[in-house]
Amino acid sequence: MNVKSLLNFKSFFSKMSNVCCRKNKCSTEGSSCEKKKCCPCRCILKIVLSLLFLSLFNFFFVKFYIKGHGQEIVDAVNASFAKQKEEKMANSKKNASVEYEKLIKDSSVPFIGDKNSNNIIIEIFDYNCGYCKKANDEIRRLFQKRNDVKVLLINAPIMSEASLVAAKASIAVFAKDPEHFDDFHFRLMNHKGQISPQDVYDIAQASTKGRYKAVKDEMESKKTEEAIQASYDILRSLSIQGTPAFIIAGDLIPGFVPAEELLKRLK
Template identity: 20%
Template sequence: MTGDTAGSLKTGFWKRRISILGGTALLLGGVVLGAGTAWAAGQASPPANRAEIEAIVREYILSHPEIIPEAVARLEQAEARKVLASNRAAIETPFASAFAGNAKGDVKLVVFFDYACPYCRQGHADVQKLVREDANLMVIYRDFPVLSPASTEAALASLSAANQGRYNQFHAAMFDSPGRVSLARTLGIVKGVGLDEARTTADLSNAALKAEVDRNLALGRNLGLTGTPSYIVGNRILSGAVGFDRLKEAVAAARAEKGR
């Protein structure tokens, strides 16, 4: 990951965390203020003043510390829903042919990935299995090159492949072929999958494709993504190589929410 990219992603992440923690504080503050209308079981009368209310709430929190991560998790989900709602079209609209599965699927799974990421290689196999098993799933791929300059070169080559209508062939070959990501390896795969080598080489300097990569990085910052792979499905953000079962559960949950 380059210093500038890593720094901007971390800054976005911590801004989001601070916002969430601030919301948690407000939530607990609301508990304190609202406690005047209720009191501990068995207590003959409600607390008489703010100090008593705060003491009751403090004792409850210390006795049940699990409510803190639960409160943070709920606020994170609420924050994610707001960010996803405001960016839905940008997130779920594929670049050219950079998608797999059913283009009219009822659920969309968005994958933010880096070709240099070993966990993305594992995640690729999980996503491919999902596509084979779920005829109503659309997978949108978003290049998210954060690990090295070679990652960015590979991302630009993949966007060129999307424009040439051979995205899935290139994408699969990048993950299925052995070796570390490098320009030589990427161009070898370009040739191997039948892409126009001269066009792809020129596209490594294509301003429009670079702008698309920058848009993906900006989307990632807005969503609070800190690495790859990351998945967006419905109103959920999943981070890391979470595995086939968890991805399948998230797709099922998104489908159930749409059916309500």
């Protein structure tokens, strides 16, 4: 069966589907049966058959078209995906610059390093992420080479429920006991294996001591919930689906980055 035959079938059965039943009259294109009683079942059968053959026509037409233009279709699909990826990357880069300017002015964002430094790295991380722990080692190596760097820490608790507990504790410790935040942060990052909620509470208590009760209360505060939500908003804005990720001078750098690469991107 060729395309011409299929077109003839389509024309024939399209005519069959032109059926109407009104006031006990039944008619089809090119003929009439006004004196006969209308048979709804017959009309419905014709419509069903016409729809069936139209479906078959569309199936064979698409099949023949794809067979003759397969490579063109593949090229068009690949071009569409490439364009979407390019637009997504451009949008993420633009948003990274916006987020960078906003975050470096936000004094509530936890940080490690030189408080007054303008050499700022924004790290997006999860306390239960293995690559984030490796990245933490690189940050410490960076501090050994330069002491004029400030690292803003954006908690992105996407790994587990324990990650969310750790993120809340991180934000709360920084808010209520900033002097001991570095100790708390590095204890969590240096913890071997996956961190449990109890690990978080134990480390928070060991780090903050007399401020532990205030930290626990702050973990469940509205302010902390809003900070967590703001982190999720940043992930969506930058189209980040994994950790770690960095923003330096407004440029988004996804994935693990060694200390040497971080140094190159600083002033």
